Amino acid sequence: MDDWLIAxxxxxxxxxxxxxxxxxxxWVERRGAAxxxxxxxxxxxxxxxxxxxxxxxxxLFTKEEIIPTxxxxxxxxxxxxxxxxxxxxxxxVVPFGDKIILGGKEIILQVSDVNIxxxxxxxxxxxxxxxxxxxxxxxxxxxxxxxxxxxxxxxxSYEVPLGLALLAIVFVYGTFSLRDISLAQQGTxxxxxxxxxxxxxxLGFILFIVAAYAEANxxxxxLPEAESEIVSGYHTEYGSMRLGLYLFGEYxxxxxxxxxxxxxxxxxxHMPYIDLGAYLGPISWGIVSFCIFFLKVSFFLWMFVWVxxxxxxxxxxxxxxxxxRGLIPLGLFNIFITALFIQLTV
Amino acid sequence: MAKPVVKKEYTLSxxxxxxxILKGMKLTWGHFWFNFKACWRPGPHTIPTxxxxxxxxxxxxxxVFRGExxxxxxxxxxxxxxxxxxxxxxxxxxCITIKKGKRKEGEEDKYAAKTYPAAFEVDxxxxxxxxxxxxxxxKNAIVLGQNFELAxxxxxxxxxxxxxxxxxxxxxxxxxxxxxPRKRVPVVPAPPKPEKDEKADEGAEAKKGKPxxxxxxxxxxxxxxxxxxxxE
Numbered sequence: 335m336d337d338w339l340i341a342x343x344x345x346x347x348x349x350x351x352x353x354x355x356x357x358x359x360x361w362v363e364r365r366g367a368a369x370x371x372x373x374x375x376x377x378x379x380x381x382x383x384x385x386x387x388x389x390x391x392x393x394l395f396t397k398e399e400i401i402p403t404x405x406x407x408x409x410x411x412x413x414x415x416x417x418x419x420x421x422x423x424x425x426x427v428v429p430f431g432d433k434i435i436l437g438g439k440e441i442i443l444q445v446s447d448v449n450i451x452x453x454x455x456x457x458x459x460x461x462x463x464x465x466x467x468x469x470x471x472x473x474x475x476x477x478x479x480x481x482x483x484x485x486x487x488x489x490x491s492y493e494v495p496l497g498l499a500l501l502a503i504v505f506v507y508g509t510f511s512l513r514d515i516s517l518a519q520q521g522t523x524x525x526x527x528x529x530x531x532x533x534x535x536x537l538g539f540i541l542f543i544v545a546a547y548a549e550a551n552x553x554x555x556x557l558p559e560a561e562s563e564i565v566s567g568y569h570t571e572y573g574s575m576r577l578g579l580y581l582f583g584e585y586x587x588x589x590x591x592x593x594x595x596x597x598x599x600x601x602x603x604h605m606p607y608i609d610l611g612a613y614l615g616p617i618s619w620g621i622v623s624f625c626i627f628f629l630k631v632s633f634f635l636w637m638f639v640w641v642x643x644x645x646x647x648x649x650x651x652x653x654x655x656x657x658x659r660g661l662i663p664l665g666l667f668n669i670f671i672t673a674l675f676i677q678l679t680v
Numbered sequence: 681m682a683k684p685v686v687k688k689e690y691t692l693s694x695x696x697x698x699x700x701i702l703k704g705m706k707l708t709w710g711h712f713w714f715n716f717k718a719c720w721r722p723g724p725h726t727i728p729t730x731x732x733x734x735x736x737x738x739x740x741x742x743x744v745f746r747g748e749x750x751x752x753x754x755x756x757x758x759x760x761x762x763x764x765x766x767x768x769x770x771x772x773x774x775c776i777t778i779k780k781g782k783r784k785e786g787e788e789d790k791y792a793a794k795t796y797p798a799a800f801e802v803d804x805x806x807x808x809x810x811x812x813x814x815x816x817x818x819k820n821a822i823v824l825g826q827n828f829e830l831a832x833x834x835x836x837x838x839x840x841x842x843x844x845x846x847x848x849x850x851x852x853x854x855x856x857x858x859x860x861p862r863k864r865v866p867v868v869p870a871p872p873k874p875e876k877d878e879k880a881d882e883g884a885e886a887k888k889g890k891p892x893x894x895x896x897x898x899x900x901x902x903x904x905x906x907x908x909x910x911x912e
Contacts, residue, residue, distance in 0.1 A: 369715040370708045372729045540698065644708045645701065 336439070344445050345426075352425050355628075356585035357387045359635060366639040397574035402474060405571065409472025413568075414576045417465025418583035421590070424458040427451055428593040429513050431627055432603050432611060434620025443624060444513055451510035452500055455594060456493070459549060462587070463489045466551075466558060466568050469580070473571035481567025484650065485551060485558030491657040492548035492555075498665030499535075499542040502672045503598055506534050512594070516602030520609060528606035531599035537668045539599045541661055546591045548657070551584065553642040557650055592634035596627060603627040743860055746811045746824040749802045749840060750848035752858075754792055759846075761800065761821035762793040767813035775806035776813060776822075793819070800842040804830055814862075823849075826857045 361376070361384060368375025376383040401410055431443030448454060463486055470482020507515045515531070523529040532539045548555040559567035569580045596602060603623035610626075611619045648656070693699045718726045724736035731739045741747075754760050768776040781798030783791045790796075813822050825848055832838050840848075852858050 366712065369719070369727075370712045372711060372715060372727065374715075374719070374727050374730050374732070377732075640705060640708060640712075641701075644704045 352589050355589050359585045360387045363639050367643050370643040394575050394578040399574045402571050404474045406472040409468045413469025414579035418579040420458045420461040421583035421586040424455050424590045427454050431624035435616035447513045449511050451512045470568035475571050477564040477570045478568050480564045481558045492545045495541050495661035495665045496545035499538045502538045502668050505672045512597045516597050519601040520604050530601040541665050550587050554645040554648050588638050592631045595634050596630040600630050741826045745826050746809045748825050748827040750825045751845040758792040760792050760819045761797050763795045763797040766816040767822050770812045770816040773806045773808050775803040777801040802840040804838040823859050825852050
């Protein structure tokens with residue numbers, strides 16, 4: 335009974351937390367974009383415009399829901415759901431802190447520590463393609479279908495380098511579980527570097543982050559919703575809260591991807607050089623580890639915004655060329671090198 | 681001539697692209713950080729390129745801005761408009777209506793010339809703010825001021841009558857926002873006419889080259905050319 339209760343509390347808390355981050359991210363994205371472009375951005379609603387996402391949410395909720403007459407109703411309605419439900423569920427296996435001991439009970443700060451770890455994330459991540467392609471198809475609009483097709487091709491091709499980069503991580507740590515990988519990143523590497531994944535897999539990190547940007551449909555790989563070419567891609571025909579779900583799902587995806595990057599490559603909840611867990615009590619360490627983890631996550635979330643307003647969009651053939659001719663050979667090379675090192679050293 | 685396109689071979693680091701991305705990100709970070717620091721300054725005008733309009737009205741407007749109209753008065757406080765109707769004639773939107781009135785005895789301190797506009801209406805809903813009326817006015821009476829806040833609640837309010845136009849002038853004078861006297865733009869002189877004598881032709885030709893010389897040659901036959909000059 336207790337386990338169930340704890341599980342439910344964890345699920346609800348992390349769900350609300352991720353939603354909150356996604357909401358704040360919409361504000362950060364707009365303000366960050368504005369500051370980069372030398373303008374103030376939304377600053378009217380509340381202090382520093384912080385209530386802007388709230389206003390946007392109210393607007394999206396109260397707008398009339400319109401289904402285009404020639405749309406395929408079932409697919410049209412299913413699209414946003416199929417996109418956002420995997421986005422929300424993918425965070426289940428990502429840790430958000432070490433552990434906390436409450437009333438003599440050890441609680442792992444992770445919804446479920448499954449031993450297939452990021453295989454689950456890969457599987458759930460590929461599900462998001464359905465939401466995009468079905469939404470694009472069901473809208474019965476040429477721009478939507480173009481966006482949907484682009485996203486399918488792009489997401490399917492970039493899943494391969496993503497998987498290859500993760501495979502090299504499995505070689506290094508010998509496990510799929512994100513918690514075990516996080517635990518293994520304590521201490522130092524070669525005596526002077528923090529024992530983080532990025533120092534063991536520098537090439538793998540670059541591959542992963544590029545593929546992750548493509549998976550999340552973010553600039554410079556935002557071809558599915560390229561405004562200047564295909565209005566707004568697969569969600570051209572969507573309005574009100576259905577559009578909200580798409581946009582929201584995208585930000586939740588960003589949180590998940592940033593969480594995975596931090597857990598795999600940036601030492602999860604570990605501070606470099608200092609093992610705070612040895613000095614703090616069980617409860618305070620739980621809170622501190624949570625804070626450290628999300629500090630790192632927020633940096634990567636900011637990087638998504640930062641890169642978005644720095645780089646122009648790739649051309650479609652360039653995206654495919656980079657994926658198949660650049661990243662996949664590099665991924666195979668990375669696996670080869672990693673395997674060689676492990677064979678020679680272990 | 682179009683600039684020839686020079687195709688540049690990319691170096692290896694440029695082709696790998698990652699270093700270039702970092703360089704770009706450094707640039708955007710510079711902008712972000714500058715504006716982020718600017719956000720903490722006191723006052724509504726923090727980011728240099730942006731004016732928070734309703735709160736912050738400190739933005740300078742060009743002295744030759746074409747905003748709401750006004751009718752100017754001369755130094756003695758007399759209305760300068762002579763109701764010649766040139767502004768109404770040239771107005772491409774036909775938004776000016778003038779009714780001429782004759783100055784009576786004892787009104788010399790009120791009107792500068794023998795005629796004055798008994799009614800002067802500018803329809804702001806029609807006006808396109810081209811500034812032709814300003815240019816056509818021989819007495820520099822009608823002027824487009826600096827006020828750009830033209831929203832009104834009714835259509836009637838959008839028609840400026842003479843009282844409002846003079847009020848605009850008074851307001852602009854109090855705020856020190858009067859338009860500086862126009863700089864005369866040299867106009868291409870009229871071609872010399874065949875019936876004029878040699879000297880006039882000379883003058884006109886000289887004027888073509890150097891208008892200053894033509895101004896000095898004050899000959900009677902060249903009166904017409906001179907009057908042109910004056911208008912300029």
